[in-house]
Amino acid sequence: DIQMTQSPSTLSASVGDRVTITCRASQNIEKWLAWYQQKPGRAPKFLIHDASSLQIGVPSRFSGSGSGTEFTLTISSLQPDDFATYYCHQYHDYPRTFGQGTKVEVK
Amino acid sequence: VQLLESGGDLVQPGGSLRLSCAASGFMFSSYVMAWVRQAPGKGLEWVSNIGPDIVTTHYAASVKGRFTISRDNSRNTLFLQMDSLRVEDTAVYYCAKIWGRGDLDYWGQGTLVTVSS
Numbered sequence: 183d184i185q186m187t188q189s190p191s192t193l194s195a196s197v198g199d200r201v202t203i204t205c206r207a208s209q210n211i212e213k214w215l216a217w218y219q220q221k222p223g224r225a226p227k228f229l230i231h232d233a234s235s236l237q238i239g240v241p242s243r244f245s246g247s248g249s250g251t252e253f254t255l256t257i258s259s260l261q262p263d264d265f266a267t268y269y270c271h272q273y274h275d276y277p278r279t280f281g282q283g284t285k286v287e288v289k
Numbered sequence: 290v291q292l293l294e295s296g297g298d299l300v301q302p303g304g305s306l307r308l309s310c311a312a313s314g315f316m317f318s319s320y321v322m323a324w325v326r327q328a329p330g331k332g333l334e335w336v337s338n339i340g341p342d343i344v345t346t347h348y349a350a351s352v353k354g355r356f357t358i359s360r361d362n363s364r365n366t367l368f369l370q371m372d373s374l375r376v377e378d379t380a381v382y383y384c385a386k387i388w389g390r391g392d393l394d395y396w397g398q399g400t401l402v403t404v405s406s
Contacts, residue, residue, distance in 0.1 A: 216392040218333075225383055225396040226333065237394065269333055273391025276347045278335035
């Protein structure tokens with residue numbers, strides 16, 4: 183199985199900060215990676231697919247990059263609505279796997 | 290697009306449960322569909338996918354042989370039959386639509402399955 187490792191597990195930040203979350207795959211997954219945002223008690227929200235393609239309707243302050251085994255999600259200027267947990271997800275191979283999540287909390 | 294899960298309940302270990310997911314707002318019969326679960330306070334875990342052909346299915350090792358994914362394209366409904374349930378199957382179960390190769394673009398609100406004696 184492909185293991186997905188996110189870092190950090192928790193990130194403390196302030197409104198306006200630039201935030202970067204890293205996701206590493208245990209083997210090459212090419213560009214087949216998505217990012218999701220989840221708030222407590224809510225379903226995940228689809229942000230980015232194919233490593234760097236922003237889903238329609240997602241604010242442009244979100245961006246994704248990377249390929250192969252190392253990927254990043256960047257929020258260019260953190261907004262109050264962005265405090266949440268973020269997950270990466272590989273869909274290169276079965277079984278599909280998720281990272282353990284990164285919680286972005288108020289500093 | 291709307292996905293509405295139902296069927297979650299409290300069930301004893303070893304019991305069975307059938308989850309449903311009613312889909313609307315898109316051509317259900319053309320898309321791969323998935324179930325993803327989230328244990329209380331934990332991360333997301335992919336459970337199963339089913340292709341639009343109804344025949345192509347994939348399962349996580351943790352549920353293979355116990356869970357069966359199916360769909361009724363005439364009723365725009367996705368199912369998850371869960372047998373031989375274990376305490377560790379306790380989770381919120383989400384159904385999700387797959388947009389491309391495997392990315393999950395729309396999710397339901399989830400239904401809670403609790404396995405406990």
